Amino acid sequence: MLPILGGVFLFLLLPLLIVIAMMAGSLAALGGDGQCVPIAGGEVGKPFGYPTKEHGIEQGWDNGNPKHTGLDYKVAAGTAVLAAADGRVVSVDGDWVKIQHDEGVQTWYEFLQSKKVHVGDKVKRGDEIGKSGSGDEGKPGISGDHLHFELRALMNGGNQFDPIDPTDQVGDAAPDPNSGGCGCGNGSGGPLIGTNNQQKAFNFFASNGYSKEQAAGIVGNMIHESGVEPARKQGSPPGSVTHPSDVVGYSGGWGIVQWTPAGKMITPSMEQGADDNKIESLEFQLSFLKQQLDGEGPVPEGDAGQQVKKAKTVEDAAVAFGRYFERFLGSDNLSNARYSQRKTAAKEVLQTFGGGAGGSTGGAGGCAGAGNGDIVATARSLAWDTLGQHPGVAKGDAKPEYQNAMPKYNGATTYTPYTDCGVFVATVMVMSGVDKEYFRRGTPSQRDYVRGSPKYQVFDNLNSVSELQPGDIFVNNSHTFIYTGNYKGGDGRTYNSVSASLGSRVPQASNAYFVLNGDHFSVARIKK
Ligand SMILES: [Zn+2]
Numbered sequence: 001m002l003p004i005l006g007g008v009f010l011f012l013l014l015p016l017l018i019v020i021a022m023m024a025g026s027l028a029a030l031g032g033d034g035q036c037v038p039i040a041g042g043e044v045g046k047p048f049g050y051p052t053k054e055h056g057i058e059q060g061w062d063n064g065n066p067k068h069t070g071l072d073y074k075v076a077a078g079t080a081v082l083a084a085a086d087g088r089v090v091s092v093d094g095d096w097v098k099i100q101h102d103e104g105v106q107t108w109y110e111f112l113q114s115k116k117v118h119v120g121d122k123v124k125r126g127d128e129i130g131k132s133g134s135g136d137e138g139k140p141g142i143s144g145d146h147l148h149f150e151l152r153a154l155m156n157g158g159n160q161f162d163p164i165d166p167t168d169q170v171g172d173a174a175p176d177p178n179s180g181g182c183g184c185g186n187g188s189g190g191p192l193i194g195t196n197n198q199q200k201a202f203n204f205f206a207s208n209g210y211s212k213e214q215a216a217g218i219v220g221n222m223i224h225e226s227g228v229e230p231a232r233k234q235g236s237p238p239g240s241v242t243h244p245s246d247v248v249g250y251s252g253g254w255g256i257v258q259w260t261p262a263g264k265m266i267t268p269s270m271e272q273g274a275d276d277n278k279i280e281s282l283e284f285q286l287s288f289l290k291q292q293l294d295g296e297g298p299v300p301e302g303d304a305g306q307q308v309k310k311a312k313t314v315e316d317a318a319v320a321f322g323r324y325f326e327r328f329l330g331s332d333n334l335s336n337a338r339y340s341q342r343k344t345a346a347k348e349v350l351q352t353f354g355g356g357a358g359g360s361t362g363g364a365g366g367c368a369g370a371g372n373g374d375i376v377a378t379a380r381s382l383a384w385d386t387l388g389q390h391p392g393v394a395k396g397d398a399k400p401e402y403q404n405a406m407p408k409y410n411g412a413t414t415y416t417p418y419t420d421c422g423v424f425v426a427t428v429m430v431m432s433g434v435d436k437e438y439f440r441r442g443t444p445s446q447r448d449y450v451r452g453s454p455k456y457q458v459f460d461n462l463n464s465v466s467e468l469q470p471g472d473i474f475v476n477n478s479h480t481f482i483y484t485g486n487y488k489g490g491d492g493r494t495y496n497s498v499s500a501s502l503g504s505r506v507p508q509a510s511n512a513y514f515v516l517n518g519d520h521f522s523v524a525r526i527k528k
Pocket residue numbers: 059068070071072137141142147148149
């Protein structure tokens with residue numbers, strides 16, 4: 001029943017997989033080195049789920065002679081059999097069901113006594129596809145009631161799916177990064193999202209338990225305190241940098257909220273082992289402030305946090321933060337002009353980043369950062385803003401924000417996943433919250449996906465940039481990228497897109513074009 005493979009062939013499996021993945025312009029959801037997918041917070045996810053609720057394996061993969069080319073789960077006949085990953089049913093034959101997950105990957109399930117699916121059905125990870133039954137494999141496989149499960153990959157010129165050891169590929173999924181609201185996860189180590197510090201700070205608070213109005217109220221104050229410049233010393237001009245160790249004894253203010261005296265924030269941070277670089281980073285200061293507002297840490301300001309959280313409007317939030325946290329000179333007087341300045345700034349922040357005018361695409365922007373509904377802002381936050389200056393293909397070559405986001409929102413692990421164009425586009429779509437269902441990898445499948453999804457309007461014959469809208473997704477069978485509208489890159493050149501390219505560049509600035517390899521791009525646009 002199971003093909004006998006030569007030992008040498010097995011050694012070739014993974015390199016071949018890589019080659020196939022490159023040829024297909026897509027990547028399988030396999031950890032090529034058998035590693036799981038790390039996600040923020042230290043939790044891990046496996047690319048394939050358990051095929052039954054019982055997780056104990058009676059007989060594992062065996063490379064001996066004879067072989068056992070899958071995993072045997074000893075479950076009573078009639079136990080639900082579950083799809084190991086999202087995909088499409090490609091074969092229901094005898095007691096087998098086979099599901100296609102990507103260009104080159106299938107899972108096979110054997111000894112089903114009944115089937116719930118038909119060829120062509122789309123399934124989700126964990127969906128029941130039928131009931132297990134009974135069978136005799138001969139050793140080393142087992143006999144009697146059980147489920148035989150295989151993971152297979154397309155080999156040898158694309159004609160044959162051969163078995164791969166699934167042992168390290170099966171397990172619990174990574175938690176849904178979008179569950180429970182916005183889930184930007186900055187509090188648990190995710191990237192700050194935004195094209196400037198104002199937006200990053202806004203998204204940080206809007207993703208950490210504050211309403212958009214409250215987040216904007218906080219940032220409106222920061223704008224007047226420091227311009228949201230974390231290394232700014234009181235009285236110094238915009239853009240100036242004063243390092244923590246140079247200002248720790250200063251009696252005036254320093255940092256995004258102008259902690260006063262400067263040592264109020266710097267000293268306890270140094271005592272906890274943070275160095276200058278860390279203390280003057282936006283990430284660190286936002287986390288420090290959040291901790292204060294939570295009423296925790298070395299300098300708690302829990303009352304200020306409570307007052308801000310009571311605010312229903314952006315104006316009230318701006319006043320609450322100024323009055324109870326900043327406590328600037330004259331803050332007792334609520335008609336102090338400084339309040340109206342802060343309210344104005346806060347309203348602008350809300351309007352710009354709160355899903356109103358700032359949202360280029362889709363969604364009401366009910367949530368910021370991850371889930372901000374903004375394809376362009378999310379894409380640009382994950383991509384270098386120049387073309388050609390970051391030619392590497394390793395994780396470390398990608399922008400730090402993308403190094404964090406890709407595993408969390410996509411989970412691709414095989415050959416140079418940080419340069420895979422489809423993985424990049426899918427990461428943006430999932431992370432922005434615009435389309436959490438977006439097909440995770442493989443440009444042909446992604447093209448099929450947008451064409452088949454009611455969420456998208458798809459144009460197959462656009463030829464002019466003037467017909468495009470920011471947030472449009474270009475996809476053909478070998479490449480995909482996101483059109484952003486014009487922006488000035490870090491090198492002063494004008495770009496209008498962001499893209500990655502498998503095996504050659506991590507996400508970065510680029511420009512749109514309409515045909516590649518004789519294949520005209522489809523342009524997918526989220527329907528309003
Ligand atoms: Zn078996």
